[in-house]
Amino acid sequence: MHRSAVSDHLFRHESGRMVAALTRVFGLHNLALAEDVVQDAFCRALEVWKLRGVPENPSAWLMKTAKNRALDVLRRERTARTFAPDLGRLLQTEWTVANAVEEIFDPIGIPDDQLRLMFSCCHPRLPDTAQVMLVLQLAGGFGVQEIASAFVSSRAAVEKRLTRAKKSLAESGVLFDIADAADFARRLPAVQRALYLIFSEGYHGASPRSVVRGDLCREAIRLTRLLAEHALGDAPSTRALCALMYLDAARLPSRLDASGELNSLFDQDRTRWDRDMIVAGRDWLERSAFGSEISRYHVEAGIAAVHAAASRFEDTDWNAIVALYDTLTSIAPSPVIALNRAIAVAQLRGPQLGLEAIDAIDDRDRLERYPFYHAARGELERRRGRGAVARAHFEAALALARNLSERRFLEKRIAECER
Amino acid sequence: MSEFLYLYRGGQRGGTPEQSQQIMQKWLNWMKDLTTSGNLKDPGQPLEGEGKVVDTKGTVTDGPFAEAKDLVGGFSLVEADSLARAAELARGCPILEVGGFVEVRPIMKMDM
Numbered sequence: 001m002h003r004s005a006v007s008d009h010l011f012r013h014e015s016g017r018m019v020a021a022l023t024r025v026f027g028l029h030n031l032a033l034a035e036d037v038v039q040d041a042f043c044r045a046l047e048v049w050k051l052r053g054v055p056e057n058p059s060a061w062l063m064k065t066a067k068n069r070a071l072d073v074l075r076r077e078r079t080a081r082t083f084a085p086d087l088g089r090l091l092q093t094e095w096t097v098a099n100a101v102e103e104i105f106d107p108i109g110i111p112d113d114q115l116r117l118m119f120s121c122c123h124p125r126l127p128d129t130a131q132v133m134l135v136l137q138l139a140g141g142f143g144v145q146e147i148a149s150a151f152v153s154s155r156a157a158v159e160k161r162l163t164r165a166k167k168s169l170a171e172s173g174v175l176f177d178i179a180d181a182a183d184f185a186r187r188l189p190a191v192q193r194a195l196y197l198i199f200s201e202g203y204h205g206a207s208p209r210s211v212v213r214g215d216l217c218r219e220a221i222r223l224t225r226l227l228a229e230h231a232l233g234d235a236p237s238t239r240a241l242c243a244l245m246y247l248d249a250a251r252l253p254s255r256l257d258a259s260g261e262l263n264s265l266f267d268q269d270r271t272r273w274d275r276d277m278i279v280a281g282r283d284w285l286e287r288s289a290f291g292s293e294i295s296r297y298h299v300e301a302g303i304a305a306v307h308a309a310a311s312r313f314e315d316t317d318w319n320a321i322v323a324l325y326d327t328l329t330s331i332a333p334s335p336v337i338a339l340n341r342a343i344a345v346a347q348l349r350g351p352q353l354g355l356e357a358i359d360a361i362d363d364r365d366r367l368e369r370y371p372f373y374h375a376a377r378g379e380l381e382r383r384r385g386r387g388a389v390a391r392a393h394f395e396a397a398l399a400l401a402r403n404l405s406e407r408r409f410l411e412k413r414i415a416e417c418e419r
Numbered sequence: 420m421s422e423f424l425y426l427y428r429g430g431q432r433g434g435t436p437e438q439s440q441q442i443m444q445k446w447l448n449w450m451k452d453l454t455t456s457g458n459l460k461d462p463g464q465p466l467e468g469e470g471k472v473v474d475t476k477g478t479v480t481d482g483p484f485a486e487a488k489d490l491v492g493g494f495s496l497v498e499a500d501s502l503a504r505a506a507e508l509a510r511g512c513p514i515l516e517v518g519g520f521v522e523v524r525p526i527m528k529m530d531m
Contacts, residue, residue, distance in 0.1 A: 088454050090447065093462035095493065099440070099447040 011042055014059055015141030018066045020113035023175060024104045025070050025091070027084040028120060031138075031170045037073065041065040067105045071098060085174060111226055112178060114139055115233065118223065119176035120169060122190040130165035131194045132201070137162060140198075140219045150216055152206045152403065184232045192241055192297070195224045199245050203252070206402035210256040217249045237295035239288035244297050246281030247304035250274040262409040266313050278308045296332040299324050318348035335366045343376055351380040371400040375410060382417055391417040422460060422526040423505040425495045427512070429488040430519020432468065445513035450495075458497050458508055465493035492519065496526075 015038055022034035041062055055061040074083060078092045090096040104113070121134035129151075136142040142150075148158040178184055201207075202216025224242050227233035254268040263269075285301050303324045310316040325341035338361040346354020358364070358377060367373035378393030394414045401407040433439065453459035468490060472480050483490060492514070499505040502525055509521040 089459065089462050090450060090454065093450075094465050095462050095495070096443070096447045096450050099443045102440075103447070 010058055012141035014062045015042075016114060016139045017059075017110050018063065019138050019141075020117045021063070021105050021110055022066060022070055023117055024113050025074070025084055025087075025101055027082070028175045029170050029173060030081065030083065031166055033073065037066055037069045040069055063105060063107075067101060071101055074101070111229060114223075114226060115178050115230055116175045118194075118227075119178060119184075119187050119191055120172070122187060122194050123169065123172055124190065125172070126165055126168060128193070128197065130161060130168075131190070132197045133158065133162055134165050134169060135194050135223070136198060136216075136219070139223055142215075142219070146212060146215070149209055149212050150201055150205065150207050152208075178230070178232070181232055188233065188235065188238075191227065192224075192237060195220050195227070196241060196244075196297070198223075199248070203248055203255075206406075208403040208405055213256065214252060217245065217252060221245045221249065236288045236291045236293050237297055239284050240295055240297035240301050243281045243284035243288055244301035244304055246277045246284060247301055247308050250277035250281060250308060256405070262405045264409075265307065268313075270311055270313075273308070281305065281308070294327075294331070296328060299328040299331060303328075316347070318344055322348055335361055335363050336370070338362070339367060339370075339373055339376060346380050346383075351383040354380045355384075369400060371397040371402065371406060371410070373397075374400065375413065378413060378417075382413075387417045420498045420500060421502075421505075423497050423499060423502065424524045424526060425463075425497060425505075425509060425512070426491050426522040426524065427465075427493045427495075427514045428491055428520050428522055430492060430514045430517040432492070432517075442513060442517065445516070449511050449513055452511065453497065453508065456508075458499055459495065460498045461496040463493060463495035466491060468492075488518075 018038045018041065019034050022037055023031055026034050044065055045058070045062055049055070049058075074091050074097055083091045087100055090100045103109070118135055118139045121138060122131045126134070133147055133151075136147055136150075137144070144155055144159050144162065147153075147162075148155045151158065176183070176187065198216055199220035202213045202218075202220065205213060205216070207213055221242070224238065224245060228238045228242055250273050251265075251268065253274060254270065254272040255263055281301070282305060285298075285305055288298060288301070303321055306317050306320050306324070321344045322341065325337065325344055328337050329341060339358065342354050342357035342361065345357045355377070358380075361367070374393045374397035378390045378397060381393060382390035391414055394410055394417065398407060398410040398414065401410055434442070450459060450462055469481075470483055472483060474480075485491070497505055497508060499508060502523065505525075506523045509523055512521050514521060
């Protein structure tokens with residue numbers, strides 16, 4: 001068997017499509033059954049492909065296997081279980097079962113099924129982290145180990161959270177109805193937020209494995225594009241979210257090197273930025289400018305676009321960045337945003353005013369556990385020439401570092417204070 | 420509302436897989452419509468053409484006696500206001516397109 005042809009990504013991507021179609025057939029309350037059928041199909045694939053080679057269209061093969069398996073289950077258990085409530089008795093009779101299942105597995109309908117599942121995962125009763133983990137596993141096809149590694153958590157802990165979240169999801173009964181425009185609009189921000197959090201976990205997150213982090217960013221982009229391809233999902237804010245992700249992800253190759261080493265915006269080799277992604281990001285940003293809504297994603301994408309426009313750090317338009325952070329603060333006030341604004345102020349008006357802006361952050365105490373709060377203070381003190389004070393701040397940051405790459409990054413800064 | 424049994428009789432069976440997929444798609448659409456209108460009480464099942472017949476003497480012989488054009492090919496249970504309405508609804512049945520017919524029979528209410 002050619003390993004390259006059956007990459008983990010094939011199973012990962014197909015898993016999302018298969019679970020989505022199968023929950024349509026079985027109903028959300030039979031989520032576990034849908035997942036079993038997917039695992040079954042993967043096992044069969046590995047067995048059969050080992051003997052006969054990988055089929056020409058492995059993705060169609062997997063879908064067909066899942067479909068046939070679904071039919072077996074429906075026939076065997078039609079008196080013992082209830083299945084998709086919207087299909088009523090059509091799954092219980094031979095008059096219609098095969099064609100009803102065929103209709104659901106039609107590739108044209110699958111993206112809608114994926115959205116139904118994603119929207120269901122973002123149920124307001126579920127905590128943010130649970131929503132994110134559910135989207136990653138059910139829509140993204142991430143395994144428990146991958147999620148654990150992305151969230152720097154133990155396999156057992158993630159397993160436990162997912163089990164609880166899935167139980168709650170299954171109990172919520174029916175799949176989210178994406179045809180209801182009002183419900184769609186109401187749930188959309190939660191879905192965007194989950195996608196944004198997946199992306200952020202990849203971009204800023206604590207996982208020391210750069211591979212995992214790149215995967216998270218790519219998956220967030222893939223699912224956000226899926227959302228943008230739906231008539232109701234194609235809101236200005238969704239386009240802006242796409243723009244933000246492309247523009248930030250363009251910097252990923254220089255932000256993290258192969259060993260997971262972290263580079264600040266100042267140190268990055270900008271020739272390694274992904275030009276295609278920058279072009280795509282700008283395009284999304286341009287197309288996001290309609291309607292009256294200015295979301296936080298618009299502003300954050302705007303900031304990323306300003307960075308992308310500067311081929312050298314010194315060329316950055318800090319005026320524009322400070323102004324964008326001002327807007328962002330008025331839309332979505334948070335201490336982390338205020339901290340980023342202060343850093344931009346320091347670039348524009350010098351370290352003294354930057355430090356004053358940090359001191360002016362209202363709920364600054366909420367940043368005490370955030371390593372980059374102390375690192376920012378350290379950096380500005382260092383630039384003011386107060387090496388000893390700077391060093392103390394960097395040491396405080398080091399004590400809070402969440403992983404090896406953050407530790408290395410801060411140790412490098414401490415060493416610079418010696419000079 | 421009263422209940423009626425639809426007996427689907429006769430009609431050509433088989434054909435290529437594509438043809439039968441197309442015919443079954445019509446059945447799906449028709450039954451979806453009946454579900455939406457609230458008339459489909461139980462979709463029932465299609466029946467195989469072969470079977471056994473058991474008579475009063477307990478003798479078992481092969482196959483239903485009916486001629487192919489009358490052969491019961493399946494059944495459903497519908498709900499409708501009247502026999503006339505139930506018959507009206509049966510006009511959409513795909514069996515009519517393949518030379519078969521629908522026998523509409525009211526379910527008898529046994530007064531004890």
